[in-house]
Amino acid sequence: xxxxxxxxxxxxxxxxxxxxxxxxxxxxxxxxxxxxxxxxxxxxxxxxxxxxxxxxxxxxxxxxxxxxxxxxxxxxxxxxxxxxxxxxxxxxxxxxxxxxxxxxxxxxxxxxxxxxxxxxxxxxxxxxxxxxxxxxxxxxxxxxxxxxxxxxxxxxxxxxxxxxxxxxxxxxxxxxxxxxxxxxxxxxxxxxxxxxxxxxxxxxxxxxxxxxxxxxxxxxxxxxxxxxxxxxxxxxxxxxxxxxxxxxxxxxxxxxxxxxxxxxxxxxxxxxxxxxxxxxxxxxxx
Amino acid sequence: xxxxxxxxxxxxxxxxxxxxxxxxxxxxxxxxxxxxxxxxxxxxxxxxxxxxxxxxxxxxxxxxxxxxxxxxxxxxxxxxxxxxxxxxxxxxxxxxxxxxxxxxxxxxxxxxxxxxxxxxxxxxxxxxxxxxxxxxxxxxxxxxxxxxxxxxxxxxxxxxxxxxxxxxxxxxxxxxxxxxxxxxxxxxxxxxxxxxxxxxxxxxxxxxxxxxxxxxxxxxxxxxxxxxxxxxxxxxxxxxxxxxxxxxxxxxxxxxxxxxxxxxxxxxxxxxxxxxxxxxxxxxxxxxxxxxxxxxxxxxxxxxxxxxxxxxxxxxxxxxxxxxxxxxxxxxxxxxxxxxxxxxxxxxxxxxxxxxxxxxxxxxxxxxxxxxxxxxxxxxxxxxxxxxxxxxxxxxxxxxxxxxxxxxxxxxxxxxxxxxxxxxxxxxxxxxxxxxxxxxxxxxxxxxxxxxx
Numbered sequence: 075x076x077x078x079x080x081x082x083x084x085x086x087x088x089x090x091x092x093x094x095x096x097x098x099x100x101x102x103x104x105x106x107x108x109x110x111x112x113x114x115x116x117x118x119x120x121x122x123x124x125x126x127x128x129x130x131x132x133x134x135x136x137x138x139x140x141x142x143x144x145x146x147x148x149x150x151x152x153x154x155x156x157x158x159x160x161x162x163x164x165x166x167x168x169x170x171x172x173x174x175x176x177x178x179x180x181x182x183x184x185x186x187x188x189x190x191x192x193x194x195x196x197x198x199x200x201x202x203x204x205x206x207x208x209x210x211x212x213x214x215x216x217x218x219x220x221x222x223x224x225x226x227x228x229x230x231x232x233x234x235x236x237x238x239x240x241x242x243x244x245x246x247x248x249x250x251x252x253x254x255x256x257x258x259x260x261x262x263x264x265x266x267x268x269x270x271x272x273x274x275x276x277x278x279x280x281x282x283x284x285x286x287x288x289x290x291x292x293x294x295x296x297x298x299x300x301x302x303x304x305x306x307x308x309x310x311x312x313x314x315x316x317x318x319x320x321x322x323x324x325x326x327x328x329x330x331x332x333x334x335x336x337x338x339x340x341x342x343x344x345x346x347x348x349x350x351x352x353x354x355x356x357x358x359x360x
Numbered sequence: 361x362x363x364x365x366x367x368x369x370x371x372x373x374x375x376x377x378x379x380x381x382x383x384x385x386x387x388x389x390x391x392x393x394x395x396x397x398x399x400x401x402x403x404x405x406x407x408x409x410x411x412x413x414x415x416x417x418x419x420x421x422x423x424x425x426x427x428x429x430x431x432x433x434x435x436x437x438x439x440x441x442x443x444x445x446x447x448x449x450x451x452x453x454x455x456x457x458x459x460x461x462x463x464x465x466x467x468x469x470x471x472x473x474x475x476x477x478x479x480x481x482x483x484x485x486x487x488x489x490x491x492x493x494x495x496x497x498x499x500x501x502x503x504x505x506x507x508x509x510x511x512x513x514x515x516x517x518x519x520x521x522x523x524x525x526x527x528x529x530x531x532x533x534x535x536x537x538x539x540x541x542x543x544x545x546x547x548x549x550x551x552x553x554x555x556x557x558x559x560x561x562x563x564x565x566x567x568x569x570x571x572x573x574x575x576x577x578x579x580x581x582x583x584x585x586x587x588x589x590x591x592x593x594x595x596x597x598x599x600x601x602x603x604x605x606x607x608x609x610x611x612x613x614x615x616x617x618x619x620x621x622x623x624x625x626x627x628x629x630x631x632x633x634x635x636x637x638x639x640x641x642x643x644x645x646x647x648x649x650x651x652x653x654x655x656x657x658x659x660x661x662x663x664x665x666x667x668x669x670x671x672x673x674x675x676x677x678x679x680x681x682x683x684x685x686x687x688x689x690x691x692x693x694x695x696x697x698x699x700x701x702x703x704x705x706x707x708x709x710x711x712x713x714x715x716x717x718x719x720x721x722x723x724x725x726x727x728x729x730x731x732x733x734x735x736x737x738x739x740x741x742x743x744x745x746x747x748x749x750x751x752x753x754x755x756x757x758x759x760x761x762x763x764x765x766x767x768x769x770x771x772x773x774x775x776x777x778x779x780x781x782x783x784x785x786x787x788x789x790x791x792x793x794x795x796x797x798x799x800x801x802x803x804x805x806x807x808x809x810x811x812x813x
Binding site for chain 1: 393394395396397398399406408474475496497498499503504505506507538539540541542543
């Protein structure tokens with residue numbers, strides 16, 4: 075098939091001015107469409123949110139909590155009172171959270187809970203978790219017993235794995251698996267994506283140790299970095315600038331100085347672990 | 361043609377704009393979303409609580425008692441690492457019983473454990489195979505993190521201070537530190553120090569934790585300032601064994617190998633510091649009148665003078681890059697720390713106003729530790745740029761003579777805080793101080809070895 079511009083058409087003078095206006099309008103319209111599409115796209119982020127600021131306070135104080143062994147056994151008497159994580163957050167469809175929480179929203183969302191928690195003295199933190207979990211006791215006492223526990227699969231996003239997480243409560247000290255950054259526990263995580271709380275804790279501790287003393291009051295940046303299987307840092311870059319190049323550089327340097335990190339857990343199969351990190355200035359901290 | 365060009369231009373513009381909008385604003389975002397998000401705020405450091413139940417014998421006979429010894433020794437190593445708290449527990453893990461192991465982990469979790477390490481021992485003749493499994497106890501299913509294997513042989517030739525069982529435990533501990541912190545531990549190291557009254561001082565070698573002390577000089581003279589070579593096979597030291605302060609080298613793990621004389625010039629031959637490549641020593645000689653710093657090439661005996669000054673220049677310490685040497689000089693009044701390039705050029709003053717000796721450059725390069733006289737002595741740290749001077753000890757007796765562990769995180773030093781000179785270790789932030797020698801004899805002048813070969 076061939077298209078020819080006929081002589082008649084060829085003689086018509088092109089309306090250059092309107093064409094330019096039209097082109098600009100098209101571009102602008104396209105920009106709006108694309109931008110809003112990217113805003114609403116849920117493919118971009120499927121993150122696990124970990125609010126780690128006060129986590130160690132709770133991590134360090136699990137004494138007195140009796141953990142039921144996780145269970146192929148008949149229901150132990152102590153299994154029933156064992157608090158399970160609240161059902162609603164656990165049942166949330168995974169994709170809801172990312173939709174509400176594109177990376178650029180992180181700071182504003184995470185700030186309030188961590189500030190609250192930081193302000194709390196250490197010893198009050200453990201008390202919070204049971205209080206928050208109590209309703210779940212009424213609702214879910216039989217779950218661990220009625221549901222035969224499938225063998226733990228490393229496939230992170232499968233529904234059974236998710237339900238399992240809510241059925242068998244994670245150890246008290248780590249807080250609850252909520253799948254959302256808005257969990258009230260000092261450390262909230264979704265066990266289905268990167269279920270190695272010890273690892274996140276160690277990484278955060280190493281960065282915290284480097285960043286302490288370099289903390290600057292003011293807006294802090296969000297950083298993205300990757301850890302190789304052997305624990306070496308492979309990439310660190312500003313994800314969301316603080317608006318101040320110096321603060322950005324201080325944060326990047328803290329991450330570079332914090333490495334090497336622990337080798338990735340053997341059962342985590344990806345070649346890299348990709349971490350989004352938000353620095354939060356805490357005037358009372360270190 | 362013109363019209364086509366314009367049409368193409370518009371189309372191209374639209375396409376380019378679209379691509380530009382779709383393209384991520386930074387290279388980072390072009391890739392996958394993060395697997396995990398973290399918030400980091402300031403705050404004090406916290407230790408990881410680790411449980412190490414008795415190891416389980418899978419095959420053979422545990423004649424050496426490793427099932428109990430390894431958790432005990434490695435547990436102490438992890439405590440000394442400064443990164444772990446060991447959760448006590450005396451549970452015995454039966455072989456091939458996952459349910460029993462789960463119950464034991466549950467008990468440790470109740471006692472506060474975050475992670476667990478459990479070993480399986482297989483004995484075959486002289487050989488011992490140890491499989492160490494690390495678990496994340498914060499995960500609901502006590503997730504396996506890593507499986508590590510170690511081999512050791514009881515048939516290793518006996519050398520002074522070498523206990524293969526303890527060494528196996530130290531290696532396991534170092535690996536656990538690596539798995540949880542990203543940096544190898546320093547338990548598989550030795551410490552050399554000087555023991556004895558003022559009449560005779562002998563040099564000894566012990567495990568870094570002070571256990572298994574064994575003398576490596578027996579000459580009845582005064583032997584001083586041992587310094588491990590970078591390959592951890594030899595120790596340079598000053599000895600009066602021939603009546604004068606000369607510099608020697610001994611090989612602690614080769615009992616039949618004699619002492620080698622490094623420098624016996626007229627006057628003082630002292631304060632050796634190995635170059636990072638182990639081929640040269642910086643040292644102090646007074647053969648030309650007053651103490652000056654020289655570099656001695658060990659193989660050839662070639663000598664290069666670095667300082668020329670009417671004041672005292674002494675106690676050189678090499679930077680880990682080999683490019684610079686810090687030293688003590690009183691050319692600016694009291695004893696202060698100076699830094700010069702490896703050839704003696706570009707001398708600059710590092711510390712001011714005070715009396716500073718015994719500089720020791722961190723193997724991580726970012727810190728120089730020194731001794732400050734302030735009534736008694738205390739250990740201080742400063743950056744090689746001369747900033748961030750800060751005390752590491754204070755108010756606890758007299759503290760001197762720091763020596764870096766190979767991780768650049770731990771320091772050994774001597775202190776008389778208990779009433780008698782003993783060797784201690786601490787972290788670079790001055791925390792976690794632990795006494796590692798004891799007894800009636802005074803222990804001084806520690807040198808922490810590099811990681812053993």
